Amino acid sequence: MNTEPIIQLVDVKKRFGQQQVLKGINLSIFGGKTTVIVGESGKGKSLVLKHILGLMKPDSGQVLVFNKDINKIKKKELKEIRSYFGVLFQNSALFDSMSVFDNVALPLRERTKKSEEEIKAIVNEKLKLMDLEGSNEKYPAQVSGGMKKRVGLARALVLNPKIVFFDEPTTGLDVAKSNEIYRVFFRTQAKLGYTSVIVSHDVPKIFKLADYVALLHDGVVQDCLPPEDFQTSDNPHIKEFVEKTMGLIYESEEVEG
Amino acid sequence: MFLLKWFEKMGEHGLYYMNQAGRMGIFLFNVVLSVFRPPYYKIFNITKQIYVIGALSIFVIVFTGAFTGMVLGLQGYTTLRKFGSEGMLGSVVALSLIRELGPVLAALMVTGRAGSAICAEIGIMRNSEQIDALECMAIDPHKYIVAPKFIATIIAMPLLTAIFNVVGIFGGYLVGVKLLGLNEGAYFVNMYKNVEFDDIYMMFVKSLCFGLLIVWICAAKGYLVHFERKGGFGAEGVSRVTTYAVVLTSVSILVFDYLITSFLI
Numbered sequence: 001m002n003t004e005p006i007i008q009l010v011d012v013k014k015r016f017g018q019q020q021v022l023k024g025i026n027l028s029i030f031g032g033k034t035t036v037i038v039g040e041s042g043k044g045k046s047l048v049l050k051h052i053l054g055l056m057k058p059d060s061g062q063v064l065v066f067n068k069d070i071n072k073i074k075k076k077e078l079k080e081i082r083s084y085f086g087v088l089f090q091n092s093a094l095f096d097s098m099s100v101f102d103n104v105a106l107p108l109r110e111r112t113k114k115s116e117e118e119i120k121a122i123v124n125e126k127l128k129l130m131d132l133e134g135s136n137e138k139y140p141a142q143v144s145g146g147m148k149k150r151v152g153l154a155r156a157l158v159l160n161p162k163i164v165f166f167d168e169p170t171t172g173l174d175v176a177k178s179n180e181i182y183r184v185f186f187r188t189q190a191k192l193g194y195t196s197v198i199v200s201h202d203v204p205k206i207f208k209l210a211d212y213v214a215l216l217h218d219g220v221v222q223d224c225l226p227p228e229d230f231q232t233s234d235n236p237h238i239k240e241f242v243e244k245t246m247g248l249i250y251e252s253e254e255v256e257g
Numbered sequence: 258m259f260l261l262k263w264f265e266k267m268g269e270h271g272l273y274y275m276n277q278a279g280r281m282g283i284f285l286f287n288v289v290l291s292v293f294r295p296p297y298y299k300i301f302n303i304t305k306q307i308y309v310i311g312a313l314s315i316f317v318i319v320f321t322g323a324f325t326g327m328v329l330g331l332q333g334y335t336t337l338r339k340f341g342s343e344g345m346l347g348s349v350v351a352l353s354l355i356r357e358l359g360p361v362l363a364a365l366m367v368t369g370r371a372g373s374a375i376c377a378e379i380g381i382m383r384n385s386e387q388i389d390a391l392e393c394m395a396i397d398p399h400k401y402i403v404a405p406k407f408i409a410t411i412i413a414m415p416l417l418t419a420i421f422n423v424v425g426i427f428g429g430y431l432v433g434v435k436l437l438g439l440n441e442g443a444y445f446v447n448m449y450k451n452v453e454f455d456d457i458y459m460m461f462v463k464s465l466c467f468g469l470l471i472v473w474i475c476a477a478k479g480y481l482v483h484f485e486r487k488g489g490f491g492a493e494g495v496s497r498v499t500t501y502a503v504v505l506t507s508v509s510i511l512v513f514d515y516l517i518t519s520f521l522i
Contacts, residue, residue: 055389082395093386097378110296110396159394 006031006163006195012051012061014044021047023219024061029197029212034189035224036198036206038241039216045199046090046167048216052197053087053165054078083111086161086194090168092152094140100127101136104154111159126154130184146177153181157188166198178202182209203245207231215241273486280484281477284399288407288476291400302405310371310406311413315420317366322421325358326350326428333429334437343433347444348451350429351422355456359422361514364467367410367417368506372475375406376502379479380495388480403480407472414468415461422460459521466517470509478502 005028014022021044029035037045050056051063054070062069065081073081094103101123108119127133130150135143140151149169156164169185170178186209189196200206207213207227214224217237225233231242333349379402382388391398426448433439482489482498489498 050389053389053393055392079395079397082393085393085395087390087393089386089390091386093390095382095387095390096385107394107396109299110401111394 004031005029006066007052007197008062008064008067009048009051010062010064012048012058012063014047014051014056014058021219022051022058025051025216025219025221027214027221027224029195031195032193033211034196034198034209035212035214036200036210037214037216037221038200038203038206041201043216044219045216049165049167049197049199053085054082083159084162086156086159086164088149088152088156088164088166088169090171092140092148094148094151094155096140099137099139100132100143100151103140103151104158107155107159122158123154126158127151129188130154131180146173149173149181150184153184157192160192160194162194164194164196166196166200168199168201170200170202178205185209217241277481277484280481281473284477284480285473287399288403288473291397292404292407294400296400298405303408306405306409307413309374310367310409311417314367314370314413314417317370318363318417318421319424321362321366322359322424323428325362325421326354326425326430327432329353329358329425330429330432330437334433334439343439344443345447346429346433346439347446347448350433351426351448351452352456354422354425354429355452355460357514357518359425360418360460360463360467361510363418363421363464364414364471364510365507367414367468368471368475368503368510371410372471372506373499373503375410375472376475376479376499377495379403379476380482380489380498383480383482384489384491384495398480403476406476410472411465411468414471415464418460418464455521459518462521463514463517466513467510470513471506474506474509475502478505 007027007029009025009027012022012025013020025048027035027037027048037048039045047056051058052065054063057071063071068077068081070078070081094100095106098106104123104126105119108114108122114122124133124136127136130153132147132150132154135147135151140148143151149172153166153169156166166185170181173181182205185196188194198206198209207230210227212224213227213230215222215230215235215238222235222237223230223233225238230238231246233239233242329350330346333346334343337343337345337349379388382402388398388402391401430441430444434441434444478498478501479495482494485494485498487497488494
């Protein structure tokens with residue numbers, strides 16, 4: 001078992017104008033595990049993800065990926081690190097002037113030397129995995145929100161990445177569709193063994209997937225714990241969060257108790 | 258107090274514009290670097306851009322070229338007749354087109370047609386996180402999005418300018434010779450005698466520089482839309498930045514026209 005964290009955030013701070021959004025994030029993400037970042041809306045969850053991806057620079061602090069500070073290394077090294085990433089953006093960020101097929105094929109076309117036939121085979125396989133057969137020639141604007149997410153997922157997984165980032169993979173989907181996404185996710189992770197970082201609102205369902213849950217509150221990561229420990233944590237913020245999101249169960253227990 | 262505020266505001270403006278200029282400079286540097294860096298191009302990406310930026314501009318270039326030539330013929334004829342030297346019409350039309358009007362007007366038309374499109378397209382890609390997505394896939398957006406447009410514009414601009422000039426000269430011929438009855442031989446012989454290679458060279462240099470200006474400013478403005486001071490967000494941000502890019506490009510074309518002329522003359 002891999003015990004070295006592959007991603008580490010050390011005292012990351014970020015301020016926008018007067019607003020100090022991140023007040024010193026410390027977080028370790030372990031290889032092969034699923035870490036879920038939860039927290040209220042607008043508290044900077046996606047921002048943490050953007051720092052890990054190197055899309056934003058922290059005001060102070062370090063972001064270490066594979067033990068390298070991604071804000072200090074050369075562009076070439078950053079590119080190499082990013083080639084291990086697969087990212088599903090919050091709004092999917094599909095290339096809207098390309099068809100679904102071309103969207104998924106793009107990383108293969110630009111980053112590998114595979115022939116067009118091989119690419120076609122891989123893309124069709126991934127699209128089939130996501131239940132997207134028959135939408136190859138459609139454009140992102142012509143498919144539903146849930147389908148867009150699945151196309152984004154297919155695109156994120158097409159190069160068999162080592163680390164996958166999901167920014168709210170199921171927000172805005174109905175229960176059946178989000179269960180389907182989780183199932184796909186589970187299946188592919190078992191098969192490919194990637195590390196994943198998920199930002200999600202979907203508590204408590206997401207706990208089933210998680211190896212670790214981290215709560216972001218007040219600009220700091222309160223704690224990063226396995227889901228069982230998370231639910232029974234003594235940290236007042238975590239307690240409050242758990243009670244808020246899983247309220248009913250606890251209320252009834254209080255009544256029973 | 259008031260004065261202090263005023264200075265503060267001026268300083269803020271100054272810093273903002275310095276920052277923007279710096280970012281645009283770095284952007285150009287990155288693009289030029291990426292043009293020469295592997296992975297090498299799929300030829301289709303470039304030909305497609307040449308088609309969009311160059312070939313689709315031909316109609317408007319021919320149209321404006323024809324009318325510019327025609328009005329030059331008309332104005333030149335009436336002016337030259339006062340001095341009794343209508344015979345010089347051919348060289349007047351040709352020289353003013355080749356040295357000045359051709360490159361400038363063609364560049365202005367391309368700015369309006371293709372520059373605005375480049376800016377809006379890249380701006381929308383920035384605002385919908387598509388550029389971030391490319392970066393996360395370890396695909397260099399400078400290389401993938403901007404470089405083909407950059408190469409295409411620089412190839413297309415001199416060609417479009419040449420078409421503009423040829424059509425313009427023919428427009429002058431139509432008005433001067435066919436409409437106003439000037440001698441056909443005089444029109445072309447004078448042109449042949451007075452147009453030198455230096456004039457063509459000047460046209461070539463100008464059109465290359467204008468092509469560079471167009472693709473640089475328009476692409477950079479779109480690419481850096483999220484740094485805009487008044488908020489480069491959403492559809493309105495893109496519309497504002499596109500307007501600004503077209504205005505800035507047009508002004509710079511005229512300024513650089515003077516500078517290049519003063520160097521080459």
